[in-house]
Amino acid sequence: MALFTPGRRWQPPFFPFKREPFGKRILRKVERWIKGPMFGCRMCGNCLLQETAFICPMECPKGMRNGPCGGSTPEKCYVDETRPCIWYKIYERSFKMGREHMLLEVLPPLDWDKVGTETWGDVVRSIREYGTGSFIKARFSGNKEKKRESWEAVFQPVRQPTWWAGDSNYHAPGYPEPFSRLERELKAGEFVITAEVSPPLSTATGKLKRDIAMVNELVTAVNFTDSASASPRMSSMACSKIAAELGADPVLQIAARDKTRSGLQSDIMGANVMGVHNVLCITGDNARIGPTPTSNTNILDMDAIQMLWILRRMRDEAIYLDGRKMKSSPKLFLGAAASPFASEPNFQALREEKKINAGAQFFQTNLIFDPDGLDLWLEALDKRNILNKVYILAGVTPIRSNRMAQYLHHNIPGVRVPQSILDRFDAAREDDYEELGVEIALDIIQTIKSKTGINGIHLMSVGWEAIVPRIISEAGLK
Numbered sequence: 276m277a278l279f280t281p282g283r284r285w286q287p288p289f290f291p292f293k294r295e296p297f298g299k300r301i302l303r304k305v306e307r308w309i310k311g312p313m314f315g316c317r318m319c320g321n322c323l324l325q326e327t328a329f330i331c332p333m334e335c336p337k338g339m340r341n342g343p344c345g346g347s348t349p350e351k352c353y354v355d356e357t358r359p360c361i362w363y364k365i366y367e368r369s370f371k372m373g374r375e376h377m378l379l380e381v382l383p384p385l386d387w388d389k390v391g392t393e394t395w396g397d398v399v400r401s402i403r404e405y406g407t408g409s410f411i412k413a414r415f416s417g418n419k420e421k422k423r424e425s426w427e428a429v430f431q432p433v434r435q436p437t438w439w440a441g442d443s444n445y446h447a448p449g450y451p452e453p454f455s456r457l458e459r460e461l462k463a464g465e466f467v468i469t470a471e472v473s474p475p476l477s478t479a480t481g482k483l484k485r486d487i488a489m490v491n492e493l494v495t496a497v498n499f500t501d502s503a504s505a506s507p508r509m510s511s512m513a514c515s516k517i518a519a520e521l522g523a524d525p526v527l528q529i530a531a532r533d534k535t536r537s538g539l540q541s542d543i544m545g546a547n548v549m550g551v552h553n554v555l556c557i558t559g560d561n562a563r564i565g566p567t568p569t570s571n572t573n574i575l576d577m578d579a580i581q582m583l584w585i586l587r588r589m590r591d592e593a594i595y596l597d598g599r600k601m602k603s604s605p606k607l608f609l610g611a612a613a614s615p616f617a618s619e620p621n622f623q624a625l626r627e628e629k630k631i632n633a634g635a636q637f638f639q640t641n642l643i644f645d646p647d648g649l650d651l652w653l654e655a656l657d658k659r660n661i662l663n664k665v666y667i668l669a670g671v672t673p674i675r676s677n678r679m680a681q682y683l684h685h686n687i688p689g690v691r692v693p694q695s696i697l698d699r700f701d702a703a704r705e706d707d708y709e710e711l712g713v714e715i716a717l718d719i720i721q722t723i724k725s726k727t728g729i730n731g732i733h734l735m736s737v738g739w740e741a742i743v744p745r746i747i748s749e750a751g752l753k
């Protein structure tokens with residue numbers, strides 16, 4: 276190793292700490308000079324520009340490579356309000372250009388060995404493998420189909436390495452019998468209730484156990500968030516284990532924010548042997564909305580869709596991400612979050628379809644305060660023909676105060692509280708807030724129950740678990 280390497284000190288972490296051959300360095304520079312000003316290229320080394328309507332997705336501060344997060348809006352990115360949501364722009368342009376079908380392909384996480392390097396070398400290699408002469412001939416032939424086929428033959432291996440092999444197809448679960456109570460009841464056509472129990476803020480487990488025991492009598496499965504709002508709590512894994520020991524059916528939430536791909540695979544095997552079968556994959560709130568000092572705000576190793584793809588293949592094909600065979604595969608019922616009120620219904624529907632193709636078997640939606648507004652989203656899902664491929668549990672919470680109503684509306688990405696509800700809280704006396712919140716939640720549940728395509732309710736009581744029995748009983752859910 277050289278003793279004096281001053282250049283290394285200023286090398287951005289995105290760049291590989293290795294010597295590259297002269298030719299590759301030149302190619303990298305040329306690619307950067309051209310694609311930088313043209314597309315805002317960040318030299319991720321795993322170029323997706325053709326799939327993303329020629330807008331570089333690496334501008335997304337969460338590093339999302341498969342579509343927008345649940346906080347996407349037409350106006351701005353929720354993580355960095357000084358810029359637009361780049362994924363909204365990608366979807367908008369793709370729909371305009373008629374390229375939206377290209378957004379459905381499940382794209383791989385970054386190969387960090389390539390980050391900072393060029394992609395063009397891979398394209399050249401792929402053209403050589405296809406046959407340079409045949410490729411040029413096909414490009415200049417008048418045959419549209421031949422042109423498309425040669426293009427795909429060259430670029431598909433570049434964007435889809437063999438260890439990933441992503442596609443845009445639906446993959447039906449490859450096992451016959453349900454693995455969990457939640458899956459069994461949904462399959463049986465029951466209208467299912469799940470409830471969230473907040474993981475404790477300390478190592479004390481007394482309240483956690485009491486809450487689990489209380490709600491377990493009334494609901495099918497119990498969710499544990501994974502440090503929601505990027506704020507540390509007892510791990511979802513520990514809570515899920517405790518719940519399984521108490522006879523409940525836990526839903527383990529995993530946020531990509533805090534996971535690497537190897538961490539995900541090892542955790543999931545561990546969770547499975549502890550009796551955890553329901554897994555909800557989310558990308559997770561950005562660290563910027565968590566407590567300070569702010570940690571790394573880049574969620575870069577995987578997104579929720581990539582997590583689903585990895586776990587589905589572990590379960591159905593018994594392989595690790597790197598392609599090694601597993602002796603026995605994990606038994607998983609895979610879920611994802613859905614955000615009916617983020618961006619636009621047809622954008623969201625495409626995103627939900629991609630999650631289903633990647634492996635999502637059930638959705639738990641973001642909080643719903645405008646149940647009739649759900650219709651547009653459900654119609655968009657129906658148009659994409661995916662309502663029969665996924666179970667949907669609608670997220671409901673009782674609002675406890677005027678402050679909470681305002682906070683949810685203004686601060687939680689993807690949540691919209693209608694003005695009529697905000698006005699009711701404004702007009703109410705402080706002593707009546709909780710009663711009003713329960714009344715509104717009950718009204719919302721009644722409307723949701725009548726919607727075709729909704730298979731249950733997911734109650735998120737945000738620390739107010741004691742209200743769950745009353746809501747379930749007054750809503751006639753049990």
Ligand code: SF4
Binds near residue numbers: 336342344347351363
């Ligand atoms: S809103 Fe979400 S998807 Fe859109 S740019 Fe921001 S972090 Fe990325």
